[in-house]
Amino acid sequence: MSTTAAPVPGASREQLDRLEEHWGERPSLRAWLTTVDHKKIGRRYLVTAGLFFALAGLSALAMRTQLARPEAGLLSPQEYNQLFTMHGTAMIFLFATPMLFGFGNFLVPLLIGARDMAFPKLNALGYWIFLFAGLFMWASLPFGAAPNAGWFAYVPLTGQQQTPGLHMDVYSLGLLFLGIATAAGSINFIVTALKLRAPGMSLNRVPLFVWAIVATGFMVIFALPALNLDNAMLFLDRRFGTHFFDPEAGGNVLLWQHLFWIFGHPDVYIIVMPALGIVSAVLPAFTRRGVVGYVLVVFAIVAISIISFGVWVHHMFATGLPRLSYSFFSAASTIITIPSGIQIFAWLATMLLGRLVVRVPLLFVIGFIVTFVLGGFTGTMFALTVFDQQVTDSYFVVAHFHYVLVGGAVFPILAAVYYWLPKITGRMYHEGLGRWAFWLVFAGMHVTFFPMHLYGLFGMPRRVYTYPSEPGWDAWNLVSTVGSYLLAVGLLLVLAGVVHAIRRGRPAPPDPWGGDTLEWSTDSPPKPYNFAVLPQVHSLHPTWDESSRESMGAGAEADRVLADGRRTLLTSELDGRRERVVEMPASSWQPLLLALAMLLFFTAMLFAWYPVAAVAAVAVAGTVATWLWPPRRPERELGVSA
Amino acid sequence: METRADPTTRSQRLAPVAVLGGVLALAGCSGQAPSALDPAGTGAGRVADLWWVLFWISIAVFVEVMVLLAWALLFRRRRDARVRHGQPLRFVVVAGAGVPLVILVTVYALGLRDLAALGDGPEPGATTIEVTGHQWWWEVRVPGVAGATANELHIPVGEQVRIRLRTVDVLHSFWVPQLMPKTDLIAGEVRETWLRAERAGSYRGQCAEYCGTQHAHMAFLVVAEPRRDFDAWLARLGSPAAGPQTDAQRRGQQAFAQGSCAGCHAIRGTDANGQVGPDLSDVGARWSIGAGAVPNDGGHLGGWIANSQTVKPGNHMPPQPVPAAQLPDLIAYLQSLK
Numbered sequence: 018m019s020t021t022a023a024p025v026p027g028a029s030r031e032q033l034d035r036l037e038e039h040w041g042e043r044p045s046l047r048a049w050l051t052t053v054d055h056k057k058i059g060r061r062y063l064v065t066a067g068l069f070f071a072l073a074g075l076s077a078l079a080m081r082t083q084l085a086r087p088e089a090g091l092l093s094p095q096e097y098n099q100l101f102t103m104h105g106t107a108m109i110f111l112f113a114t115p116m117l118f119g120f121g122n123f124l125v126p127l128l129i130g131a132r133d134m135a136f137p138k139l140n141a142l143g144y145w146i147f148l149f150a151g152l153f154m155w156a157s158l159p160f161g162a163a164p165n166a167g168w169f170a171y172v173p174l175t176g177q178q179q180t181p182g183l184h185m186d187v188y189s190l191g192l193l194f195l196g197i198a199t200a201a202g203s204i205n206f207i208v209t210a211l212k213l214r215a216p217g218m219s220l221n222r223v224p225l226f227v228w229a230i231v232a233t234g235f236m237v238i239f240a241l242p243a244l245n246l247d248n249a250m251l252f253l254d255r256r257f258g259t260h261f262f263d264p265e266a267g268g269n270v271l272l273w274q275h276l277f278w279i280f281g282h283p284d285v286y287i288i289v290m291p292a293l294g295i296v297s298a299v300l301p302a303f304t305r306r307g308v309v310g311y312v313l314v315v316f317a318i319v320a321i322s323i324i325s326f327g328v329w330v331h332h333m334f335a336t337g338l339p340r341l342s343y344s345f346f347s348a349a350s351t352i353i354t355i356p357s358g359i360q361i362f363a364w365l366a367t368m369l370l371g372r373l374v375v376r377v378p379l380l381f382v383i384g385f386i387v388t389f390v391l392g393g394f395t396g397t398m399f400a401l402t403v404f405d406q407q408v409t410d411s412y413f414v415v416a417h418f419h420y421v422l423v424g425g426a427v428f429p430i431l432a433a434v435y436y437w438l439p440k441i442t443g444r445m446y447h448e449g450l451g452r453w454a455f456w457l458v459f460a461g462m463h464v465t466f467f468p469m470h471l472y473g474l475f476g477m478p479r480r481v482y483t484y485p486s487e488p489g490w491d492a493w494n495l496v497s498t499v500g501s502y503l504l505a506v507g508l509l510l511v512l513a514g515v516v517h518a519i520r521r522g523r524p525a526p527p528d529p530w531g532g533d534t535l536e537w538s539t540d541s542p543p544k545p546y547n548f549a550v551l552p553q554v555h556s557l558h559p560t561w562d563e564s565s566r567e568s569m570g571a572g573a574e575a576d577r578v579l580a581d582g583r584r585t586l587l588t589s590e591l592d593g594r595r596e597r598v599v600e601m602p603a604s605s606w607q608p609l610l611l612a613l614a615m616l617l618f619f620t621a622m623l624f625a626w627y628p629v630a631a632v633a634a635v636a637v638a639g640t641v642a643t644w645l646w647p648p649r650r651p652e653r654e655l656g657v658s659a
Numbered sequence: 660m661e662t663r664a665d666p667t668t669r670s671q672r673l674a675p676v677a678v679l680g681g682v683l684a685l686a687g688c689s690g691q692a693p694s695a696l697d698p699a700g701t702g703a704g705r706v707a708d709l710w711w712v713l714f715w716i717s718i719a720v721f722v723e724v725m726v727l728l729a730w731a732l733l734f735r736r737r738r739d740a741r742v743r744h745g746q747p748l749r750f751v752v753v754a755g756a757g758v759p760l761v762i763l764v765t766v767y768a769l770g771l772r773d774l775a776a777l778g779d780g781p782e783p784g785a786t787t788i789e790v791t792g793h794q795w796w797w798e799v800r801v802p803g804v805a806g807a808t809a810n811e812l813h814i815p816v817g818e819q820v821r822i823r824l825r826t827v828d829v830l831h832s833f834w835v836p837q838l839m840p841k842t843d844l845i846a847g848e849v850r851e852t853w854l855r856a857e858r859a860g861s862y863r864g865q866c867a868e869y870c871g872t873q874h875a876h877m878a879f880l881v882v883a884e885p886r887r888d889f890d891a892w893l894a895r896l897g898s899p900a901a902g903p904q905t906d907a908q909r910r911g912q913q914a915f916a917q918g919s920c921a922g923c924h925a926i927r928g929t930d931a932n933g934q935v936g937p938d939l940s941d942v943g944a945r946w947s948i949g950a951g952a953v954p955n956d957g958g959h960l961g962g963w964i965a966n967s968q969t970v971k972p973g974n975h976m977p978p979q980p981v982p983a984a985q986l987p988d989l990i991a992y993l994q995s996l997k
Binding site: 093094095098166167171173174179180264265269270271304305306307309310313335336337340343344347348351352354355358359360361362363365366368369370371372373374375383386387390391394395397398400401402403404406407408409410411474475476478479480481482483484485487488489490 | 692693694695696702703705706709710713717720721724725727728730731732735736737738740741742743744745746747748750751752754755756759760763766767769770771773774775777778828829830832834836837840841842843845846847848850851863865866867868869870871872873874875878951972973
């Protein structure tokens with residue numbers, strides 16, 4: 018079943034040369050800045066998100082050091098408050114989602130047997146915006162002007178009167194800027210997965226990771242407008258004296274919270290969902306069988322993405338809203354556990370029926386199950402209004418969401434790092450180093466966050482820069498701090514493992530794990546055109562099935578090689594029936610220029626240089642117009658007729 | 660290797676539960692940390708009972724998942740383990756949806772019962788205390804009583820007391836873990852909660868909604884005491900502050916009235932009537948200075964007056980240019996206010 022030999026090329030030498038000529042890029046600065054290759058963009062997402070993860074992690078280490086003992090003076094309250102805000106904001110917005118989008122970018126076209134994302138230039142634009150928005154926000158920290166009111170930025174604390182200075186303008190503008198990238202990426206994933214699948218890949222043969230990414234894309238599209246609206250109103254309130262959130266002028270402070278959590282709760286699943294998709298993608302290779310209950314898992318993914326829009330008020334159980342509404346949101350928040358339960362038991366059944374191959378990616382999946390299940394229990398507890406009212410905004414909730422997000426997102430991300438590193442870099446990692454990293458990360462995670470349940474129950478509120486000596490607080494806080502160092506060492510070993518693999522790793526075969534999905538049917542790392550012959554898919558596990566593999570080798574047909582241009586196949590949404598050939602765009606300066614113009618706009622708005630902002634807005638409009646101007650190309654090339 | 664791993668895995672699995680139970684039980688009995696597991700109030704008591712139900716259910720389900728995981732790790736990693744390609748959908752649906760549904764409906768019902776119970780506020784005629792949140796202290800008043808105090812409220816033990824919550828600036832949250840789950844203070848609105856202490860004692864509370872620079876130092880104390888003592892507290896709250904007894908106290912009072920103090924602080928029965936900072940009529944009797952920032956003694960009081968920014972950086976009281984000679988008098992006077 019497992020194949021480690023290079024796939025037999027079904028394309029001729031001459032066809033390969035032509036593909037290389039159309040898709041390949043000679044390394045140069047220009048190529049680096051203008052590329053639209055989804056694999057390069059995906060790698061950049063991963064590296065950049067990793068960098069922001071490191072910054073947010075260092076912020077956390079500084080906080081944990083301050084909290085190692087009561088009444089410590091390492092950080093001033095002003096510094097601490099900026100650090101905890103940047104830690105949360107960056108982990109949520111600049112690490113978790115972009116990291117998973119990075120994997121999505123690299124993998125989705127490979128998993129569905131396409132040559133690029135549906136909108137390659139939009140993809141490049143998304144990356145540049147993400148990079149610039151991230152730098153825009155982090156650059157405020159050295160100037161002491163970083164956001165400082167928590168990642169959910171409740172008004173009226175975030176109003177101009179209470180928080181003068183640039184802090185919250187950086188927050189609102191930064192997130193508005195970043196939101197463009199997230200929305201663009203989501204649309205791209207949806208269209209790519211619906212239109213570019215290899216022929217034969219009907220919906221019931223779509224890999225679970227792709228299902229998860231598509232569901233995530235839809236959630237982003239429906240959730241993000243609420244956040245954007247909130248931030249736009251906050252910026253208007255602060256800068257231009259509107260009164261959306263000012264109760265004295267007829268505004269309402271709870272409006273912010275409703276809008277924020279209408280985005281914010283789906284966002285938890287926006288983060289966790291693709292990570293769960295990673296788990297479903299990793300398991301088959303290490304259990305030697307497909308995930309049990311494919312349809313049930315798909316159902317669970319879709320159910321979560323819908324129900325997650327009906328639970329936001331459980332973040333507001335202490336605000337004194339009517340009891341009737343609490344009983345409704347409590348019920349919805351309880352029910353959303355069920356689809357997660359289905360997925361957990363589908364994975365357990367997969368492991369119980371398969372043959373386990375215990376390698377580092379599987380270790381992280383097991384670590385994920387242990388941790389995420391615990392986070393799920395406390396999550397269910399938070400669905401019960403009175404229990405929520407008791408422990409929300411205490412360290413208990415800090416423990417809960419770190420179990421969910423470290424367990425539910427970071428562990429799967431680390432599993433993905435080790436699983437796809439051979440595919441991404443073409444090099445194998447060092448297994449021993451990876452195991453050390455796993456055990457340190459796993460132990461560090463639990464030593465850091467488990468005690469937080471305890472001192473949360475013992476009455477310690479969150480977001481305090483220091484605390485008085487109380488029985489049950491001091492010792493457990495010290496334990497958490499020790500754990501956080503352990504976790505940091507573990508993560509450093511992950512980094513060391515990646516660097517070691519790139520520098521000295523053994524060259525990776527195309528399919529080191531005996532994986533089931535299409536990315537393992539092509540080179541490690543893949544050629545710029547991904548597949549010399551686009552596959553004809555015959556099953557849910559194409560790399561395990563002879564006829565799908567044949568279709569790229571001996572069974573190759575000329576109309577799946579498409580070597581005369583940058584071409585890929587368009588197929589029908591449901592059945593994956595071949596529709597026509599499309600010409601894909603080549604490298605372009607437009608994405609970078611547009612992102613730069615937007616950066617100029619948001620920077621000008623931040624510093625209130627309105628004439629500059631107007632110029633930047635014109636530049637944005639101009640670039641968009643050039644971008645969208647209909648090209649003069651023969652109809653055939655546009656793909657009107659194949 | 661697998662056979663060796665078996666007993667250790669089992670004992671490792673049970674050890675954390677025992678340790679956890681021990682730790683939680685210890686915290687429950689310590690009686691000092693403001694622990695939600697050491698409830699002294701009707702509301703917190705209900706939630707603590709609910710917690711233990713949730714805790715044991717979680718332990719049971721966790722053990723179930725761990726046993727399945729351990730089973731897979733022990734018996735499904737041998738090279739000769741035959742991969743089975745079945746689709747045990749019934750197992751997934753029953754274990755992943757059916758059993759959880761039964762559990763969830765049960766705990767939801769329990770949660771609903773407690774939501775109803777905690778929502779039932781006191782009778783209209785019950786004692787009411789008004790608590791107003793400020794950055795970063797709590798103003799405490801009783802309707803119909805002239806005075807005010809700060810960061811400390813008294814309640815009669817065994818009675819349901821209505822707490823009316825307002826804020827003058829940002830959001831805060833009123834939380835006394837041993838007595839009652841929290842209720843947020845919402846700008847522009849009035850919120851109500853209630854407290855009912857079942858045993859006398861002092862219970863630490865703290866702001867639980869991030870409210871700016873000194874959110875960490877916005878603690879308060881709830882003193883639950885017999886009705887007689889509570890009535891005495893009410894009487895003190897309604898009467899003028901104690902007058903100075905010694906020369907030092909008299910000089911201190913003069914300094915207070917003539918300096919900048921009176922611009923922000925009130926002392927009942929004197930001309931000092933500032934409304935910006937806390938009323939100081941009983942400051943000598945309070946449990947702390949700066950809403951839990953430092954203990955209430957002469958040295959800390961002096962340090963606070965001279966430059967509270969070194970004690971509680973960012974708080975709204977600017978450093979006071981009090982002549983060194985006057986400081987002991989001021990301390991003596993303020994400490995006499997009980």
